[in-house]
Amino acid sequence: MLDAAIDVIAEAGPAAISLRDLARRAGVSHAAPAHHFGDKAGLLTAIAAEGQELLADRLHEAHRRSGGDFLEVGVAYVRFAVEHRAHFEIMYRPELHRPDDPAVIAGRTRAGAVLYRGASERGPGRSADEVRTAGLAAWSLVHGFATLWIHGALPEGLGDDPEAAARTVARHLGVSPG
Amino acid sequence: MLDAAIDVIAEAGPAAISLRDLARRAGVSHAAPAHHFGDKAGLLTAIAAEGQELLADRLHEAHRRSGGDFLEVGVAYVRFAVEHRAHFEIMYRPELHRPDDPAVIAGRTRAGAVLYRGASERGPGRSADEVRTAGLAAWSLVHGFATLWIHGALPEGLGDDPEAAARTVARHLGVSPG
DNA sequence: TACGGGAACTTGTCAGTGCCTAGTTTGTGC
């Protein structure tokens, strides 16, 4: 059921999803999805929670494999967004799900921890506030790049490899002037 | 009619909009909106085109007033997103409108020109490719910051002034290492 | 083995929606 939902969202966007269509695809009655998830927001909340956990896993793994290289964590963020586009879109659309759901909050906290750990390891000699805003800058950059890439808003000529393009662009995150 | 649509989107998101509800608010029959805009996508396309023009105006003005300071153009981008949240959300949701609409393309081209002009004036001694990716980095950063701010995904403690926060964060866009 | 309970699911219904077609009003230029 969740898999079918993710397929639909990935190909037609979150607005195109219908509980009844999912039920048809799964070969069950039209009320079965509501039975499991409560309502439509419940279904999307489940997807958001799954996405947060998945993102946290990916960021954690990238942090470990790269030895704490923040650039690689950012690239992993973009890769997650492109590969799990449906999850990504739902996660950052709080009006479609329940952002105060415990499972969603838990995943978001875990993912956020990796992002901020990467930022704090990046410049050890800087103030706490600098570290914080540097992390926000990096997050903003990769998040913006991912959403622009997904929505096809970026200009042509970047190639078809989002990771390589993200790596190139993210290198422009320089040291802070204070 | 467009104003009513923007109010609804701003307070409940693009998914909550209904042609019939808009008609009720405007005191006309349920088919009147469809008559003017063709269909729902037509209405949202009109909003997207209006938003692109508005964004282009804002960026152009910020570029002029700041003497070409790219940071200020980025801050204007964030300000536009926060102040015209409904327009901004529709503009970057191509599955909800018709991104190939001539009016939309015209506005997008005009807005893009300001963004890239700001980037190219930033470092005159750099290669064309560096200028291009620097512009993309800046755009990604302010776009990401704006969307995260709008969706309430940023951590607390940033205050309630998105422009000041954006200015602080965007300063982390340093020089490119190549 | 009989049974009670609960989870999974079905059936039916309701208000609401987008879109379509046909008809009606209203304003304008000739």
Next chain:
DNA sequence: GCACAAACTAGGCACTGACAAGTTCCCGTA
């Protein structure tokens, strides 16, 4: 005065999410 077009209305169709009530089936317990 009138043709014409734009603006709008009225009604219907297939669809949606949500809700209420009933059904099936499995599993632990006596």
